[in-house]
Amino acid sequence: MAMRKTKAAKITLKRRDVVKRILSQRGDAAVVTGIGNAVHDVASCGDDARNMYLGGIMGGASMVAFGVALAQPKRRVLVITGDGELLAGIGSLLTIGVEKPKNLAIVVLDNQAYGATGNQLTHTAAGVDLVAIAKASGFTSTALITDTAGIDAAMADIHDRPGPYFAVVKVKTVTGPRLDISRDGTYISRRFRTAMTGEEGW
Amino acid sequence: MVKTKAKTRHWSHDVHSVLKKADVRQVAYVPDGGLAKLIDLCNGDKKMRSVVLTTEEEGIAQMAGAWLGGQRGVFLTQSGGVGNCINMFSMIQECRIPLLAIVSMRGQWGEAYPWQIPMGQSTRAALEAANVIVQPVDRADEIAETVEAAARMAYDGNRAVAVIISQRITKSGGRG
Numbered sequence: 195m196a197m198r199k200t201k202a203a204k205i206t207l208k209r210r211d212v213v214k215r216i217l218s219q220r221g222d223a224a225v226v227t228g229i230g231n232a233v234h235d236v237a238s239c240g241d242d243a244r245n246m247y248l249g250g251i252m253g254g255a256s257m258v259a260f261g262v263a264l265a266q267p268k269r270r271v272l273v274i275t276g277d278g279e280l281l282a283g284i285g286s287l288l289t290i291g292v293e294k295p296k297n298l299a300i301v302v303l304d305n306q307a308y309g310a311t312g313n314q315l316t317h318t319a320a321g322v323d324l325v326a327i328a329k330a331s332g333f334t335s336t337a338l339i340t341d342t343a344g345i346d347a348a349m350a351d352i353h354d355r356p357g358p359y360f361a362v363v364k365v366k367t368v369t370g371p372r373l374d375i376s377r378d379g380t381y382i383s384r385r386f387r388t389a390m391t392g393e394e395g396w
Numbered sequence: 397m398v399k400t401k402a403k404t405r406h407w408s409h410d411v412h413s414v415l416k417k418a419d420v421r422q423v424a425y426v427p428d429g430g431l432a433k434l435i436d437l438c439n440g441d442k443k444m445r446s447v448v449l450t451t452e453e454e455g456i457a458q459m460a461g462a463w464l465g466g467q468r469g470v471f472l473t474q475s476g477g478v479g480n481c482i483n484m485f486s487m488i489q490e491c492r493i494p495l496l497a498i499v500s501m502r503g504q505w506g507e508a509y510p511w512q513i514p515m516g517q518s519t520r521a522a523l524e525a526a527n528v529i530v531q532p533v534d535r536a537d538e539i540a541e542t543v544e545a546a547a548r549m550a551y552d553g554n555r556a557v558a559v560i561i562s563q564r565i566t567k568s569g570g571r572g
Contacts, residue, residue, distance in 0.1 A: 251486055254457035255457075257458045258461040265461070283453070283457075285449070286450075286454050289449055292448070382491070383491035383493065386464055
């Protein structure tokens with residue numbers, strides 16, 4: 195049986211607007227993106243050495259960010275990813291919920307679809323509740339965001355509240371243009387590491 | 397001359413010392429019988445943050461993050477977990493991130509449980525297919541120096557290196 199989309203409140207937020215609003219107050223935060231559209235959502239706010247754009251490793255964003263968060267305890271580490279990417283590494287939520295890194299926040303842009311491959315429905319379209327999973331895993335604070343007021347109300351939690359913090363933002367499937375940023379992992383990772391540590395040598 | 401069997405300490409103590417000396421700060425693992433003692437030592441070390449994973453690929457991503465944030469890590473796994481890591485190795489390879497892995501073998505030396513044999517026999521090939529340098533060791537007294545050499549190649553040589561500990565040493569197996 196094909197998966198059916200559950201009836202839900204109308205989704206109005208656009209992912210690019212959401213990310214722009216959140217990152218407008220990033221401070222010195224590191225940002226780790228999930229693969230796919232999240233890379234370009236984050237890059238559209240301005241390319242930044244403190245952005246780690248991931249590719250290929252579906253399901254890996256949260257744990258990459260977790261490793262950064264342990265190594266950089268004084269810095270906020272923010273994951274911007276999609277629901278499909280998060281679902282592929284759903285066990286990571288349990289691990290992070292157990293470990294409770296205070297400086298880690300995960301924001302899921304939930305369009306209920308695999309945007310990079312033709313908008314096939316994800317499990318969230320069928321009603322899987324990521325916020326409930328995060329809560330049950332031990333995340334100290336969570337939010338389900340469906341409008342601009344919700345983003346504004348969550349800003350302090352996303353950027354400052356002792357975490358781990360987890361938010362789902364319901365967004366439309368519409369994306370923006372792809373950005374011409376480097377796709378070279380060696381370059382992006384070393385640029386990021388230097389921004390984190392101040393070290394040039396590897 | 398009477399031959400006496402010298403009371404030797406378990407190799408895990410020496411490996412733990414090597415990891416400490418290398419300033420390893422993050423330890424990611426899925427519990428395993430062959431590595432149980434080493435895992436206990438790491439868990440008891442306040443300078444190391446030991447993290448239990450739900451599945452092994454989480455550890456590869458964490459190790460990448462550790463390096464990105466300026467810390468060294470070690471990934472501990474049973475051979476069966478190596479197969480779970482394959483796609484996550486993409487990041488290690490594409491970004492040329494140092495990775496030190498210690499793998500304890502099943503499905504290899506005298507394995508009596510048939511379900512362990514397929515992945516055990518694929519472990520080395522899987523690692524090498526993902527461009528991970530493999531350093532096998534089949535004598536207990538050579539594990540620590542092999543880990544030390546692997547750590548140097550990983551952290552200073554910027555490579556992914558896995559030390560594979562033979563089932564001949566751990567005597568794991570038989571129960572499933």
